[in-house]
Amino acid sequence: MADKYERIMELAKRRGFIWPSAEIYGGVRGFIDFGPLGTVLKHNIEEKWRRFFIHRHSDFIVEIETPIIMPAKVFEASGHLKHFTDYIVECTSCHRKFRADHLVASSTDIVEVESLSIEDLNRIIKDREVRCPECGGILDEVKTFNLLFKTTIGPYSENVGYSRPEAAQGMFLAFKRVYESMRSKLPLGIAQIGRVMRNEISPRQGPIRLREFTIMEIELFFDPEQSSCPLFDNVKNISLSIIPEDKVRKGLLKPISITAKKAVEEGYIVNEWQAYFMVLGKIFMESLGIPSEMQIFIDKPREERAHYSAQTFDQVVKLERWGYVEVAGYSYRTDYDLSRHMKFSGVNLRVYRQLDKKILKEKVTVKPNMKILGPKFKSKVRELLTSLNYESLASELLSKGFVEVAGYKLSKDDFIISREKLEVGGIHFLPHVVEPSFGSDRVTYTVLEYAFHEKDGRIILKLPRDIAPIQVSVFPLVSKDGLPELATKIYRLLLEAGLRVEYDESGSIGRRYVRADEIGVPIAVTVDYDSLRDGSVTLRDRDTWRQVRIKISDLKERLLKYFEGSLCFEELGTPFKGR
RNA sequence: GCGGCGGUCGUCUAGCCUGGACUAGGACACAGGCCUUCCGAGUCUGUGACCCGGGUUCAAAUCCCGGCCGCCGCACCA
Missing domain, CATH: 3.40.50.800 (Anticodon-binding domain)
Structure with missing residues (x-):
């Protein structure tokens, strides 16, 4: 007997829910079409997501649309060009493949492998005589896989662009505009439903692992000093099944049931916003026909998290063939993305919060003393000054008494440092971000699987009435x-x-x-x-x-x-x- | 990406080993007609497939090679 997945896919193809793309040319792995019924079902699910996550919060969560293709700079800033890359090394005798960075970490005393380049990895493997952990064979050259789809923007253009692997970056880039059009208030949620692409090495699980898929995401921006969620009271007594990070590390995969309130109080969930969306996500999936006892939230250990994340819970649901599969991720992205885009674009993305009462603050201004620097460096002075890091200049000069730039040591006498007392009415800061992110295609398949019933050889798809196509x-x-x-x-x-x-x-x-x-x-x-x-x-x-x-x-x-x-x-x- | 197995109407399959009467057979599904008073009824008619490319051969669904796709194992899945 075919397993449930096969029976569902048979129905899906026959009745027009989903089927492989480019089927008449033999198909392409990792791409699927949605047929007439599948398209409506998926839209209904997305529409329900809108009602659940956006509409009921319309005073502070808004939806936008941003492009799928963005210039390379965006993904340099976001860290995807670097971190969305895997370094793979193959054993020349047994042909097993390994993550080169993981291998270096486990076979040497080097712990910080994150920042290593391909050259570093090759050199370390050679110098430290790192061998195949399985058969002891010699390792081949390290190869890279970047999972971003690459293209050029404009014909005959050198202007490299990538398709987004998450909708999030578009929301970060538009943050300032949206923030201002929403009357400069926090908390602010920016939502987006859209296509994203990841050039997966070997996608094999039908609609579960795709190279192009739809994501439903919210970036919720909040003041880290005021991180409580005003709606948390509505959900605080609802329980979640979670597996905390330390248990995941030890391989103990038995979830604990805990109320949202306790989970935050006891530090399992990093803040109320994260917990709020997790509860909402659980109820959302329940409303789509996935019982809560089939859902677990797994705290991803640090080494498995994305580069931007300080905490990520995967919301997984039990599927017949693949076991627990992630349908949503809840990440605490801190101010990582905004700070990176601020740095790379040079645009100030900070927001302002007025304080209850004015405070006295000492303002330190540092100006280069051109009377000294000019004669000292002559024509080089301009270059020198542009490569200074003005962010940390004052604090460095005050603590160390000098700064180093382009091989020169500049002392505090080379600058004019002035201090003045100022009354300030507010502070500038970068908002922090909590991100719930759903895979629309996975949710759609999951809904099909939970709705799929058979009785006397007939199929009954018990879809919730509000999403039935x-x-x-x-x-x-x-x-x-x-x-x-x-x-x-x-x-x-x-x-x-x-x-x-x-x-x-x-x-x-x-x-x-x-x-x-x-x-x-x-x-x-x-x-x-x-x-x-x-x-x-x-x-x-x-x-x-x-x-x-x-x-x-x-x-x-x-x-x-x-x-x-x-x-x-x-x-x-x-x-x-x-x- | 590697290794193993596989790919025939929409679906499930017969045929492949042993090349030729295969114009590729069947069942179910689907479409049209007749029939039909509440759960896959009957009946007639019809549509519909050898994954793609190359090779061997007088002749390829069948043998060989490559590709694509699927399943399993390994690896991968920020």
């Missing part, structure tokens, strides 16, 4: 005697009510129920001979097969309420038993 099927009991005409009228009526409806008169009524169940249509409307006489129709519930009778005139209003969630199936009409 088709909400209502309309059938004439038989396709004659005016029944199709009335059914078509009802079909039009419901379409105009804004529902996603389908009409089907082929084959027998049972066959049509089967077809509708398979794609997860929650409600079937059947028009019969009584409908012609008394204007009533049968509604049939996908999951229970229960039926109720309802007047056509009530249909639109009650179905809308049902899909809104304010009526349950039994409340739609009076119980009915077919003949």
